[in-house]
Amino acid sequence: MKKTSLNDIAQQLGVSKTLVSLVLNGKGKEHRISEDIQKKVKKLAKELNYRPNQIAKGLRTGKTNTIGLIIADMANPFFGKLGREIEKEASLHGYRVMFCSSDEKAENSQKQIEMLQQGQVDGIIISPPEGSEEQILSLEASKTPYVLVDRYFADIDSNYVVVDNFQAAYEGTMHLINNEIRKIACVTTSARLVNMIQRLEGYKKALTDSNIPVLEERIKVMPFSHEKNDVFYAIKELLSAKDRVEAILFTTSKIGVMGLESIHSLGMQVPSDVRVVSFDDPDAYKISFPPISAIAQPLKEIGRESVKILLENIKNKEHKKQKVMLNTRFIARKSSSK
Structure with missing residues (x-):
């Protein structure tokens, strides 16, 4: 079944593809597109089950509203719960999460970082495995927004959220x-x-x-x-x-x-x-x-703080490093x- 495109919607309504794009991206009002036309565009898009091409959108805007999450060990219940909290918090800000598990192996996290960067994620939250210091330094050099959770490297000035x-x-x-x-x-x-x-x-x-x-x-x-x-x-x-x-x-x-x-x-x-x-x-x-x-x-707090710091760094890549240490109970x- 052919996937519905912006062009399909535009042709059926007799309007431009640009107009359809503006409406579906929430910019109809600021471009003075009438309420009636906006309603028609949104109604037809829903009827045709239109789904935006996130990769193409990311290439146009430089933003995918997707963050990568590399946890250390999927078999550890702690990381499963932490992953859920990060996903819930990211969703509140309109972001999706792409999950990876390094299985506590540096060679795995290296491949996953490369994959996530190729997939145009906006930033990465990482629980870095032992021996992955060079990977974090590489993220620093490329100005990729990232936050470390659960552990950090004492010799690297990085964003992190940990407990005492x-x-x-x-x-x-x-x-x-x-x-x-x-x-x-x-x-x-x-x-x-x-x-x-x-x-x-x-x-x-x-x-x-x-x-x-x-x-x-x-x-x-x-x-x-x-x-x-x-x-x-x-x-x-x-x-x-x-x-x-x-x-x-x-x-x-x-x-x-x-x-x-x-x-x-x-x-x-x-x-x-x-x-x-x-x-x-x-x-x-x-x-x-x-x-x-x-x-x-405090899983909810770790999730909230790590997403908050990452989004601040996505917005401003020169943002000052933030180091958060939370108390346990x-x-x-x-x-x-x-």
Whole structure:
């Protein structure tokens, strides 16, 4: 079936293609096109199911009203929820979102950035994987509007929206310590990502401030592309040791979900055998038995701030860099207390 064009509408109404374009782009009134003609154009466009060619429109105007979003890991519930919040916020401003997932691999994000730039997106929101510093510098050099979310690179002056990861991990660990627990493990990943570094440091600082020794055997750093077996063996080591741990801090919800499965697979129960606190607050934590104590990130605010900053940079590419750090919220549930 032939797609309806501006020319088709113009011919049927006996008007110019330019007039039809002005009306459908909301510029009829400023060009003094009569209300009657505007109504006829819009009515026929609807009847013929007219859909604008966004690529052609983008080439004409230099703007596509589309932003690219590269999240780090689609399998992580946190990024799925964050993606939805960014999409909802962008929609409020008349923008569509093109989704990509780098799977925490720099080579993937490189290809995705190139694809998005070729697709004429107006800007990009990125959760950059480890080793993608050159990609961000390249965006800077090309003056492509972008915002980093969840993590950033300390040596690159960039726009970013993150949470206070150090303080969040500190508070989560202190919650366990305040419940008279001293043998606390931390299961984390990718020690080179700034957010993971800060979470691990927050955990360690809470221990040292409480005169609890930081033992390396109680810190398990999962491989970059960790699977369920990696987490299972880490949990097994922690819970089968002679001086086994009393509680575990998981630094991502993906690791947390795998960790909880591993605890149950080992025939142990939360919180009677081991207490648990995890970053992020996926729906599974709320309905789990017992419900899981969580460090909830302000997803709506992250989405709102990242879109706001990106749109400001699309409008003015020389806009001053904005660095936003938000607070998390600790939610105490039954998994961390007996």
